[in-house]
Amino acid sequence: MLSTGQIGPNGTEFLVVDGQQRLTTLSILIAAMRDHYAETEPDDLAQVARLEETFLVDRFKQGDARLKLLPTQADRPAYRSIIAGTIDHSTPSGLVEAYRFFRTKLRLADDPDDPHDMPRIEGAVLNGLVFVAITAKGDDNVYRIFESLNNTGMKLTQGDLLRNYLFMRAGERGDEVYETWWLPMQKLLSPSDLEALFWIDLIWRSPDSKAGDIYSGQVERLRHLDQEQVLDEVKRFKRLAELFAIYRDPSLERDERVARQLRRVKSWGIGSMDVLVLFWLRLRDDGVIDDADVADALHVIESFLVRRIIIGAPANSLPKIFNRAVTELGETPSVDGLRRYFTVGRKFFATDAQVTEAVLTKPFYYQGRPNQRKTVLAWLEEATPITFLGKERVGKEFADVSATSIEHVMPQTLSPTWRDSIASQTDDRSVDEVHEELLHTLANLTLTAYNSELSNRPFVEKRELLESSGLRLNREIAARQTWGPDAILERGRVLAERIVTMKRPGIRGGPDSPRG
Template sequence: MDVSSTIFQPIFEGVKQYVVPLFQRSYSWNKKEWLTLWEDLKELYDSENPRQHFMGSIVTIPAKSVPEGVAKFLLIDGQQRITTVYLILMAIGDLYCERGEQEKYEEIKNIYLVNPYKHGNDYYKLLPTQIDRSAFKRIISSPQEKIEHGMWEAYMFFKRKLSLNIDLDRIKTIITTKLSIVSIVLDATDNPYLVFESLNHKGKPLSVADLIRNYVFMNIHVDHQEDIYNDIWKPMQDRLGDTIPEFVRHYLTMNGDYINTGDVYNVLKERIDKVGVEECLKELEKYSKFYSIFLNPEKEKNEKIRKELLILKRLDISTSYPLLLNLYNLYSEGNISADEFEAMLCVIENYIIRRFVCGVPSNQLNKVFPQVYIQMKKIEKGSYLDKLKTVLQAKNYPKDYDFRENLKTAKLYGNGDRIKKTKIILDRIEQSYEHKEMSDLDELTIEHVMPQTLTDEWKIHLGDDCEQTYELYLNTLGNLTLTAYNSELSNGSFRRKCEIYKDSHLDMNKYFQNIEKWTAYEIKKRAGVLASKILKIYPYFGETISGRDIENVTGTKPYSLIVLGQEFNVNSWTDVLFYTLQVVSDLAPDKLELIENDYPSLLGRRADLFRRPKELANGYFYEAGLSAVHIYNFCKQLVNIMELSQDEWDVAVVNS
């Protein structure tokens, strides 16, 4: 490594070229940086005895060049400064030309800007990165032709400044002899990438995408970089854009490893060092085509696969992409048919929807999905579809009895992605009717039959326990439907809503034709009907396991409650509610405030808010005067909030 202090004149003189590597960022200086540089230059210009002005450092490394005779240097750091000074010299030269001082124009051009006896790219003393190259060449050949690029804007900024009674000879001398820099020239044996790591560590921000691109092209000979960039990297970059880092992470986890976002570039370095950069790039480019289809399913040619990929995109489960990359590769190589691949995508949808309805935490899916394909390969017999089902069944896949109960009791409509997932469930229900003239479901929205704002008319309609009914059933499946008339329906009465549902083209809304009132009983009944349909839409794909399913708690007496392996002897549904709340209070006290906000008529810190208050150990009170049905539904929703399965919360009953 050679470190020296120098000025700009020797940097540009001679038959040489500074190549901004393809992995570098594009030109990014703007008016703020231009103005700062101009003010520094103007201060030197106005001084009788201008001092040396330190501009910073540049880091270069000699590169093997073809043809011989042009000394090439990779410009590892300092490209923004070098490029801007180059543009100023271009502006000075063009002003010389416009003023008829042709000799001075030729001098500045041939000494500082170009290698006059070389051709092609070797003609230019500075060769920007591929992204900037065409704009850069146009500025040199046709500087008056406006183009939308930061380099042209910089060129024009300085040309305007230089036109304001500036002595061009003096400003040229100041630029070439009074701007000092520290030149760091690495040896051919030095690892330039370590410089990037050092620069990033010292606070010059390099994104993960920068780091990936840097390391890839640092390992490719400069003479091959452009071909590989054009043939492999650019097509991949055009497909994926800013998603390249996440794609690389998903690609690296295809073999079952879990990789944090911050570790992507280190793991990729290890992969490149192991298999070689070109082989790794070719594989990345191959899988980027699949990944692009996941991001833009409309690119998929097979209609059935395209529709299912659109559903998976709406589900927003990018955590499944490592598995999907493996499965799409099987499909693209002809190892599975289009029908089998579509069926596998449906299995993944089934898995996600059941877990969502049953409140299974999704924060572990980024560790679940990368392992699936590896475990599939360990199963010797069966189709790929059967192997996928076998593996997913063992990964917290809800059983029928759990799924059915949560379909009837869980709050499906809510914040975050809950609305998107619930909309998919409702869409699937409508599609299951196989209507010959299917409506455009994308144009429909979710409608609450019992409205989100409880009007006085609705309070009378619901009866004495209207607040409890509202809190327990508002966002459950039985109270949700699809409509194109959400604004017209709004908080209207049930009778008014039924009149609009009657004119609906949706089969699911025909249910309301003979319904005269809408209370907790009717909501639960419709939930049961819809749950039966959903169980057929998303059938259990493993070995059937029987479990207890309480169809109607009215007229039953509980005698045993199990919560997370702890058994409580209970004599009433009020006991079930007390012990369930007590466990929630002990294990997740932070969730009590959330529960209080969502169920203010059932849980709170003031006893006077309840008809029959009962106190928990932590000072909270709850409404103990609830019916068995309300208690059961409240407990099931608490279980969902706690993200427990029915195996972890179970109540045994007898008919009283």
Template sequence: YVFFVQTNHTRKELLFLMFKEINLRNHSSLHKLFYSLSASDLVRNFLLMSLNSENQAYLYKEYWIKIEQFFTTNVFTEFLRHYLIMKTHNLVKRNKVYDTYKNYFHTHNLDSEAALADLYKFARFYNEMLNCNTESSEFNKILRHVNVMESKVIYPYFLMLLEMRQNSEIDWDKLIELAHIMESYLFRLKVCRHATNGVNRIVIALCDKDKAKSDLQKNEIYKLNNSFPDDSDLKNSLLEVNLYKQRNNLAKLALVVLEENRTRETINFDNAQVEHIMPQRLNNDWRLEVKNADKINEQLGGTIGNLTLTMYNQEMSNKTFSDKKEYYSKSNVSLTREIPERYDQWNKDTILDRTKDLSNELCQIFAKPDIKSEEAEDIAGEHTINEEVDVTGKKPVRITLNDRDYSIDSWRSALVIFLNYVWAIDSRNFEKIRQDDSLDMKLFSHFTRPAVLANNIRVETNHSATTIIAIISKIADLCDISDQVKYTIK
């Protein structure tokens, strides 16, 4: 067991010295020490441990120490995970980063210097995305919005696009166009409170650029088609949802984007403050000025129509709208300054009116691409189980499990073969499946077309193609074998 150590030891590298105090025959202690290291430490040691001291020192100084300066330990591991997702087109869990990297290294016949040079290139991209300081101010603006939404799940795709731009495969205009579609998709998902757990599968599919057949935009639009909220969804949500209480500062982000769209200037997100026009806590003056003020505030107080921005610390507290208008008219924020110009009073009708106007504007800013105008993509061929693919009406011809191919003629047979495989690798997997209520209901009850597995367990197979793919995908995630499962359709 060899661990790379520099002369000037970091705290983590000093773990190496602890080996002097450990009986190396005590494999339990050694195992615990080894896995107390972070994924980034393990990858570093893996890349450098087989080299002589001269090459170790050179590569450490030339690449690794520069990468290390970009990130904290946790961010470093997340970078490696996103890097591997981009490279392998498979889901990579945090606890599998090191094992996945070793497998990627050997599969692609890499050497340490080539591997480190590639990691350094993408670490620079990743650092630029984290800090929103790429060469493009427009892309930086998109990155700021994505980071506020805490949607770094799309970073693997952006890493791929940045490399393509560097290699002159696309220009900045195309990269920004593609990134903005993803930004709009994420914003709509979050405002509409739709599930976002499928985004990682879409990203995995998008990172396989060969399947895009040189038309990245068409490929991206097709992959987003099924789950992209439309204008009516977005407008209804903005009318009904208390945006102010949603996670990820969604209300503030929406207001900042609206202001940026008006002024074409970048707003300092940290300095901006959200102002409730009708305040969160009403006093008697508001109740006298607005009929049914409490009810209106409960229903609409947190919607976009009752919110605006201030860029200063002027405390307007719970002053009435009559008093606030003077402050608003002097605001350096156009979004706020226009309020007294348009409205003489503040009540339910004015809040709804402003909500509709701002909703229309947000629909244009975070536009949904015209998916119907795009020709349907030919999805024939092999797909990973995590890909977002519409298999309705498609015929399966093969399922691949851990690189072994099984010929199939139906989705039903795909399910049976997969479940037999899951049992064969570890019978305890069925305990995990039975503990999941939705899987238990789909597979082990209400039999109409059951099949008997190799273990003599009956399972229901009368499901649509989409449902069977969802079942297989969920079980693969539960059993941590998603990277072993692929299928082919014609």
């Protein structure tokens, strides 16, 4: 399957969308047949020239322009050496292994006493295979056509297609592009992240683009550019890849506040958020904003996510919200503008009053995904003040909760001791009613590595383990003598206050009006 032909200095060139391995393998087999003829019939070089000039090279051209098939950059050195007959057998290569395999099989199949062996093999290779070529038109989405035809084998990603298109446009500078910009980019990001990068770049311009439009959308933009402009785009992609790598591994970030915020938003595991996070890193890289702005913007994003999960807002609207943010922010994006964007319309940036009510009444244990619930509790752990030199202050370290799980302080299954304890703390409601109402609320949850040990033990026993915990959240709970409806509601109000006040200076919202 071929893309629309691209007219270049060496004639019309086609990008192979599907069938690269088959064409490459077939070319290597023909090269092996050529060299077998040269070895077994040295006096008849016409056979050699016929195979070489018909299928492998154009003798009137120079360099890579001679090659009728040009593999991707990683395979080019080995392929060039096979076609030129200058193979370095000490260098590991799948292409060279295939060539050696075919040479061995041809020697075994060619009986010196039977002059018909090689003509029969050649006839099978050149005439016995059905060659079907599908050439796309200019307005075709070749990746979607490829997907509909190809359901087996190794999937070709849209990132692969875009890479091949860019190298075709780079022409004779393809090797330079590969070594200087593309290969370092491939080392920085996984194939899926590289494809995500091209999609993010497309979303910044066209927020309604679909995931299947990456290749067609980028090519539609790039085809209007000349070669130098295409090379500038490759350089730009390389820089974006470096920024994306920082987001994927915040330890690469030079600013402590930004690194901390990157770790926090990354822990949510929300892929659609990448569009917005990379945008703010790019703005800083372009000199439009500084480190403090990036940290504040990431904090606003995190506050948005925390408030949404607290009130139980649906997650399926997040991709659309994040995708449209960049274009909605306009030509002068700012942190205040980002917060205003989140608070306008039905984006569920919960108000302080909505957060407080939800903390006290909603079953947080069932909100969002398990890792996101842990992230909120880790966020609250960081927001829990510590006493230092007689003063309370919020900690600055990222809470590592990887070895913990969520624990219900008032257990899911009440023992007789627990039932008696709760009954003694309530007058007009049944134990079961109180249990059902408060069991899964945020205030009755914490993080611990001793989930199985705590189970439904009496609170007096739980207190001992929680008191020795390294988490401040647990030590706060252990400071109480009893645990029941009053303690849970009191803790809920404390946690709600921490959630609504954990904002950077200067980016607090306006009036506390409904935004859901």
